[in-house]
Amino acid sequence: MALIKVHGHHFSTATCMVLCCLNEKQVEYDFVLVDLPTGAHKKPQYLALNPFGVVPTVQDEDLTLFESRAIVKYLAKKFKGQGTELLGNTLAEQALVEQWCQVEGQSFYPPASTILFQTVLFPLRGGTTDEAVVEINIGKLNRVLDIYEERLSKSKYLAGDFFSLADLQHLPWTQYLVTACKKGDLISSRKHVSAWWEDISSRPAWKKVAEKMPK
Amino acid sequence: MALIKVHGHHFSTATCMVLCCLNEKQVEYDFVLVDLPTGAHKKPQYLALNPFGVVPTVQDEDLTLFESRAIVKYLAKKFKGQGTELLGNTLAEQALVEQWCQVEGQSFYPPASTILFQTVLFPLRGGTTDEAVVEINIGKLNRVLDIYEERLSKSKYLAGDFFSLADLQHLPWTQYLVTACKKGDLISSRKHVSAWWEDISSRPAWKKVAEKMPK
Numbered sequence: 001m002a003l004i005k006v007h008g009h010h011f012s013t014a015t016c017m018v019l020c021c022l023n024e025k026q027v028e029y030d031f032v033l034v035d036l037p038t039g040a041h042k043k044p045q046y047l048a049l050n051p052f053g054v055v056p057t058v059q060d061e062d063l064t065l066f067e068s069r070a071i072v073k074y075l076a077k078k079f080k081g082q083g084t085e086l087l088g089n090t091l092a093e094q095a096l097v098e099q100w101c102q103v104e105g106q107s108f109y110p111p112a113s114t115i116l117f118q119t120v121l122f123p124l125r126g127g128t129t130d131e132a133v134v135e136i137n138i139g140k141l142n143r144v145l146d147i148y149e150e151r152l153s154k155s156k157y158l159a160g161d162f163f164s165l166a167d168l169q170h171l172p173w174t175q176y177l178v179t180a181c182k183k184g185d186l187i188s189s190r191k192h193v194s195a196w197w198e199d200i201s202s203r204p205a206w207k208k209v210a211e212k213m214p215k
Numbered sequence: 216m217a218l219i220k221v222h223g224h225h226f227s228t229a230t231c232m233v234l235c236c237l238n239e240k241q242v243e244y245d246f247v248l249v250d251l252p253t254g255a256h257k258k259p260q261y262l263a264l265n266p267f268g269v270v271p272t273v274q275d276e277d278l279t280l281f282e283s284r285a286i287v288k289y290l291a292k293k294f295k296g297q298g299t300e301l302l303g304n305t306l307a308e309q310a311l312v313e314q315w316c317q318v319e320g321q322s323f324y325p326p327a328s329t330i331l332f333q334t335v336l337f338p339l340r341g342g343t344t345d346e347a348v349v350e351i352n353i354g355k356l357n358r359v360l361d362i363y364e365e366r367l368s369k370s371k372y373l374a375g376d377f378f379s380l381a382d383l384q385h386l387p388w389t390q391y392l393v394t395a396c397k398k399g400d401l402i403s404s405r406k407h408v409s410a411w412w413e414d415i416s417s418r419p420a421w422k423k424v425a426e427k428m429p430k
Contacts, residue, residue, distance in 0.1 A: 051362045051365065051366075052318075052322065052362065062307075063307045063310060065310050065311070065314055066314060067313075067314045067317035067318060067321070069313075069317050070310060070313040070314040070316070070317045071310075073310075073313050074306070074309075074310040074313065077306060077309070078306055091289070091292060091293055092277070092278045094289075094292070095278060095280050095285060095286075095288075095289040096280070098282075098284075098285040098288050098289065099280055099281060099282045099285040101285070102282035102284050102285045102320075103267075103282060105317070105320055105321065106282070106320065107267065110325075147266045147267065150266065151266075
């Protein structure tokens with residue numbers, strides 16, 4: 001059987017999410033670099049795989065799949081019984097994993113990504129940071145992290161006392177918030193969020209991915 | 216066994232998504248009105264159920280669950296074998312359902328909701344529409360719908376030739392785009408998107424929900 005192919009880039013948070021999941025599941029893969037700086041993701045060959053022209057895209061035999069959060073769910077299901085279980089055992093556990101995965105996608109990711117774009121990516125491309133936008137999004141993130149703090153005072157991880165996709169999905173953006181964006185105080189100012197971040201970011205599956213991300 | 220309780224409001228797209236799913240699965244439920252105009256969703260009693268203070272929240276025996284997209288997945292799994300199957304049969308089908316569910320949450324919903332806020336909700340609350348923001352988001356939605364048009368020229372529904380959560384998740388916001396926002400041309404200008412919308416919006420499970428939404 002052919003290895004799973006991951007078309008992506010090590011700078012991309014969505015790619016990092018998928019690579020971390022593959023590591024957790026102890027799955028070997030072929031990495032195909034999509035050269036973002038030269039616009040390879042907007043060329044016909046790549047758009048035939050992923051019409052949105054973003055990374056990553058995964059190919060597993062006949063299946064071509066995009067959307068990182070869909071890919072990690074697919075991998076967690078396909079490799080059930082191998083590596084770390086990431087979905088929860090009971091229907092109720094699985095529902096809570098899904099709930100906190102949705103919170104990541106809908107409430108955590110939008111402000112976190114806006115902060116990275118404003119404070120790091122725009123300036124890198126010669127633009128200027130809109131400080132008002134940064135402030136608004138730090139406010140949004142503070143409200144979300146206050147809810148996390150409360151939640152993590154009651155369970156070790158977001159969905160319960162087990163590491164799951166819900167935690168894993170937070171790794172790439174939190175990494176950038178802490179390193180590139182220098183917003184580590186969002187995490188360190190909260191006791192339980194801080195302990196959670198310390199725990200999940202020191203997992204070997206993540207450390208292998210994080211060391212290739214730009215600081 | 217007690218009926219599932221849905222705390223929500225008929226004006227809320229996220230509530231409508233969950234109600235439609237319950238109808239598709241032929242599940243009876245108790246509806247608990249959360250009186251949004253009086254701020255019931257921000258009061259301690261409700262915040263104890265859902266710390267984000269948004270609707271809906273579902274209670275099923277001991278399980279309290281928020282995030283509409285997590286709730287519909289839970290219902291589709293719990294009531295497998297009853298009513299419409301919404302998740303796909305094979306692992307590959309399920310992955311494609313998940314992929315297009317993620318596209319809805321990440322690429323369709325953000326511009327669709329922004330257009331509704333700008334063109335309907337802000338003016339209702341005495342604010343003014345920012346036409347530039349509307350234009351930007353119509354542009355985003357056009358790009359997404361062009362991809363849907365191509366996809367729906369090859370399969371009857373988003374994830375394949377079967378109706379699934381991926382289609383269901385699009386119902387509430389598309390309904391408002393067509394009715395309240397008067398942006399029906401986004402749909403009707405595209406042959407396959409138009410046929411898809413005609414099909415999914417005429418499902419009895421959705422029509423029962425849509426008739427209680429404001430026009």
